[in-house]
Amino acid sequence: MKNGMDGQLYCEKHATSNQPTTSDENEAKNQEQFFDSLARIQGKRLNDQRCALPAFFQKETYSPKEREDKQPSVVILSKRNADETLLKKILTTEGPYPMIVMPEKGGYWIEECGESSGKYELKVDDTTILYRNCFLGKEHFNYYGVDDKLGPLVVSVKRESNKDSDKVLVILRMKRSTVYRQFSDSESLKANTKQLVTKMCSDITTDKFTPVLYHNASQRIVEYDEHVKMKNYKIGVIYQKKGQCSEEEIFGNSLHTPEYDHFLKIIGRRIKLKDFEGYRGGLDTNHCHTGEESVYTEYEDKHIMFHVSTLLPHDFDPQQLQRKRHIGNDIIAIVFQEPGSVFVPTLIASNFLHAFIIVQPVRTNEGLKYRIAVSARDDVPPFEPNLPTPSLVPENQLRDFIITKLINGENACYKAQIFAKLGERTRSELLETLYENLHTANVQALGPLAVSASSSSSTLSAPPSAVSTEKESFFVSVKRALGGSKRSQSVDSNLANSNKKMNNNNGFVSPPLATVGESDKPRKKSEKKSSKTSVSSETRYTIFTIFPHYNSLFSRMSCRL
Template sequence: SGEQKWSSKRVLERGAPYPQVILPQFGGYWIEDPEAPPPTSSESRGEGEEEEAGERREEDTPHGDYGYQLEEINEAARAYRKHFLGREHLNFSCLASSLGNLLLSVRHEEDGEHEHLHVIIRSRVKSVYHRLSLLELPDIPSVPELAKLLCDEAAGLRFTPVLYPKASRLIVNYDEHDVNNTFKFGVIYQRFGQMSEEELFRNNEETPAFTEFLQLLGDTVELQDFKGFRGGLDVSHGQTGSQSIYTVHRQQEIMFHVSTKLPFTEGDAQQLQRKRHIGNDIVAVVFQEDATPFVPDMIASNFLHAFILVQVEEPCSDSTSYKVSVTAREDVPPFGPPLPNPAVFKKGQEFREFLLTKLINAELACYKSDRFARLEERTRAALLDSLHDELQRRSQCMLGLMSGLEEEGRAENGHAHGGLLESIKRAMRGRSVSMETMSRGGAGLPTSLSGGDVTDVVCYNVKSPVKRRSGLFPRLLSVDSQTEKHNHRSLLSEQRSFDSCHPMLEVRSEVPSNPSSPEAGQRDRFCFLPSHPDTRSKNSPRTNLKFRFDKMSHSAAGH
């Protein structure tokens, strides 16, 4: 930092004209050359992606935009909503050993005499969209062939169909997780000769030239109860200032973190309240009222990756113009719109269109840098794995093929089901039980359950020390011990009526754990609990349902 200041001071000592940007002594940044050819972002796009990008430019580019175009990270992120959602299509998933989980969507389209396939394949690395013509193909390719066509590494893989009816909602949410329609940018005021972040964040005064520039960027809004995109600013308690600059550019909401509008703390040399917001932005505008050099690493931040420098000439006049320079970290790819030569704009709508478009494209380009690309890849892989598992689980549920362990766990929580067919069976069985109970005119078990005869058992409505849980079988009996000898009747049932859902059931007598409880010794609670089938003797406390019911019947007869 000391060597950097010394180098900057040497530039100042040499006198005018001063460069807008000085590269750091140890490199790590590039400066956009106005004479360089414009950057192209279409080299890595496929046929379908390039066509999609062209269509999107036409939609998002209004008249009077001066030809400045917003760039996209991945056109496939919007393709599913545009070409698949709400239309007949198929989704397939695959667990690939080398590529991780894959998710493929395919849709057939007829346009007059032409037939096309819209295909999207998603991997942990990226999503690829392709529009394939079927004119030269004898038949529609198989799903593995489509996967191989879009991804060379996806060869010889097996795909399974996604059967969940609401899968499209989950898929479109995943595809658009990196679609960003809100942006926040820092705005830093630099005075002549200021060469450190402490000096930059110490500025409090908004000169007429700076105010004029802020009015060009957007509208001054009151933060209290502000309803738009707030960009991390406090809109309830005023802890981040009372005003800020906000605008909407081509359906993108933008909030600016203006250094002079953020709270100033007396005695804080670093002004952490200001740096906390601007230091966490990815792109910042540096406004220079006087010609003075800027070094991009003078602000210590892990997030700031690009700076757009704006130097005003003849401010607050009919001849006001702005000189622009761009610098970014070396792993940030070039981004448009390109700087004209010379890079000087007259104050007006064209400069505003250029600057806002350049800011948005700068942030999108920064996402491709090493730091953000690794973070995005980890996030993307985790979300795709979660989506794949959820779609697989939902598909298994639709087929009634949930694993026994998961089914038992869900049954214990009152959410057991075995697919659509089993739900219908349970509904019909529940209706039959209700009708038989009503026909008896009293509480207790119905006269028949799956064909087996069951005699009456009187149940008294008393509170249980055990929390009720809904499930496939109700908690059947709660008998007062003082009237038990008058109300016990034989309880016989065929075991097969219960084996259709649970192979074994356990009957347990529950009493309050507190011996002094008034409920102790007055009533027993018999519960049917699931038990894993195994070989047990009749003397075991856990045995099959028929034996325990027989034992209960004999005991009742003996009384």
């Protein structure tokens, strides 16, 4: 069309040619590529900005093959729709209904009733408290080294001798884990550090372990061991009314029933968030943007803040993101049900929630009791206390049971794959920091001894400038100690007085004592001091008797001295 217009507007002499030139072709090609790239960029941005519609507007169902082709948010939503359909189907039948059902796609386990001991104890990793309880303040030895495969290693060894038996307790700290073992056989009692740690982990190849002579090393080791101990917990509390089958319905609840209020009083106390000075669990205590009240409790030395869904802000958003933002980031949550409710773990979409404890009040002839059900993801190990048979807990035992179950459950969730990787990364970084601190402190205390002991197999070392400075200061100190021939006036006067006293009492005159680096024989007047300090055999014997670990170092230092 453009060529035709050119022919009408211009004369034949000035009319544009119908055949495009090479430059026109390149320009057209570049424009086409530009618009194609722009379309792809805009399309990607639009896809990133898409959001899934609420369940009410989602009427489609997808086959397994179609689900894989859809966006991840749509896939998750379709799974939730399938579980919501399952709940609705169950509720259409006659009761009684189960408290919890498995998702169609699996991925969770439901705890079965068993025998309960009636003792509710918090499970603590023994490796976090063993050093403080059994090593700190008692005679023991700490070592550090570097393995080519396992990285930095920190070892604690304690030997105990009793009338009945002798034993050796060893703690081995690695990037992947911390293990401990007690040896009592005669062969292990005579073994060195390398042999002991090899029995604990056969992957260790290094044979160089440097003793830690830093006075504050024990405190640093305690801090590393106890970095995994938790004192603060934030736990979600969800209220599910009878017949509710979707996340939007559950998070939309705002009113409390007397049974629900009574349950909250059992597990904690209602607090005002304004200017609250305790553990706040991510809630706003200055401007109360996360609600005016919450539920808080303390159990033994633990501090627990509950994220109660009905006490968090309620807005007109059907997804209630203000509530889900807190509860969806918790590790474990309580689901308080009205009778006639059914829960499925995938009903609450979250990458962090790994375990649920479902609670339902039951009126019996013996009084108010609570039926308990527990569900968690497949990679979460079981946690105590066990559910009794039947799974009914009396009101007077509910607080101890459920708080213990919550704390042990969250600690068990950290062993799941997603949290275990994060924990291993944190432990690796902290162990490297501990190694560097011990290594630097050893260099400051012993000079190049610590450096030479680990340089052949160590990939982590102190900064070169620090090492060189410490080497120089160490050599200067030893040189003064070995070669110093000058005495202060006070020393000479004391020696002279002592000699006079001995002469008056016993009639025996002893020669003045030689200082370190001096020979016992008096120097002749004609004899000049040598430019290089010579160390007598007596002096070397005295020094190496006091400091035997300097004997191997003396030969290397002689050239400098």
